[in-house]
Amino acid sequence: MLSMAAFDAVMTAIFAVVSGRPEAMxxxxxxxxxxxVVLTLAGARGIYGPVALCAAGRGDPAAAASRLTRLARDSAFWALFTGGLFSIWAFIVAPIMLFDAPPTSDVLALLFSRALVWIVLLPFLVYFLVHDHARLMLRWIFETYGVTAPPGDVRLGGKLALILGAGAVAPGLAVAATMAFVPPVSPITGLPRETIVLVTLLGGAVALSVAFWSVERAMSESVRSLTDALDAIRAGDVAPRLAVETDDELGKLSAGVNALAAALEESRSAESRSAAERAEAATMFHEAQKQSALGQLAAGVAHDFNNILTIVLGYTQSARKRMGEEDPSRKRLGEVLSAAERGRALIAQILAFARAGSPDRKPVDLSACVGESVEWLRATLGAAYPIRFSTPDTPAVILGEPASVHQIVANLCINASHAMAGGGRLDVWIDTLDIDGGRAEGLSRRGLPKGPELLVEATPEGGARAWVGVLHPGPHARLTVADVGKGMDAATLRRVFEPYFTTKAVGEGSGLGLAAVHGVVSGWAGAIAVQTMPAPADGHGTRFEVFLPLAPASGD
Structure with missing residues (x-):
């Protein structure tokens, strides 16, 4: 904005040299x-405030960019105010009051024509110089902070009209007034009229040159940036960003190219996500086909093997009955029977995994079935694994089958005992609750049922939690088995329901226990929630929660 003082100083120096009066400076x-100088700097402090703070590294880049879009306009208004005061004082008041210029019509015409030129040319010059400075500052903010300015509403046609109107018409009117009303020799300065006209035209030429230079520079650099961005998009780079450097149509075009690039990038990202989803869906479909084929194979093999075991059990029991109590082979046949029974239990697990629920479901008191399983497990696991068991006061009746309930409890409790090497307490309890849709909706928001069947999340404490299945609103029974064992990490938890996955040593587990539990629970429209914390973290251990719909009450 100090260009006003510099411009006036140059023009005064030229006039002083031409007139032979250097003391005029x-x-x-x-x-x-x-x-x-003083008034200009006072106004500039308020106008440039956010920009100056941003340049010092303390301000908001977005606020600075927004201010820069109005900088040329606001600076021009302040320059019009200060330039007007200066021109009125310097070219009208001072000559009459301080230099005793006679207030004749010729003198007043000369003074008003000179004041008109400077009232117009000074803010005109400021507008275009500040316009170029603001453009460079907008580019700096974009390159430094990545912030683009909002496009302005100025038109290129308006700028050209301003150049012609203020830069050419005003000096032309001043020259015309000088030629019409001023005598051949100025009554104020004593200079020839042609000298005054020459200085006026020179000032107008300087202002016009600055205006054309500013507009041409902004247009050429904006067009070059737009061309580079379009070439980049054509080459496959859909994410070029441009600095919105001008407040006219070129600035709006830059903002439009940015919006186009963002839309293309989002479209490409959406296409990539869609392709990934299709690939995942295809993988899930093939995996489901493999699981189905595996289930059919397992069911067929298990059925045939079960027939073989039935023969083995029958003949072994018959042979054992014919032996005396002291016969040493009797004990060996007992081991054969035990091995065959374990084989039959394994076959039951394979069949539970292979089928999607039992076809002969009937009302079953979950508390009674789990209680029987707990009593059997207490005898099997021994005193090293005490089991605390609690049930609700009222029966928790589900639609299922007792054998599958025993299988669920046995698998969960035996796995828990294996996680507590050397002993530890097991907690088993049953309660009932009403699911109002919140749990089902919550799981749906996490990707179920449309997403993956198993969802696993790592917890901030280093543990993990998992959900399998989606519950429908209504009354449910919840079977909880909790241990204080070594727990699992998220990677292990993601695989525990896979058939044949096990963390146990060879010969200690088949990897079908939790797969069988999953098959039974999902077949009964239930769900499983798991929370685990690996040792040695505080509160380590694992808790399985099995949710099963309660059977409708009689008469419902």
């Missing part, structure tokens, strides 16, 4: 300092 110094 010193006579103009006070008024130039007051109007064109």
């Amino acid at each position: 010193f006579a103009r110094a006070p008024e130039m300092a007051l109007f064109l």
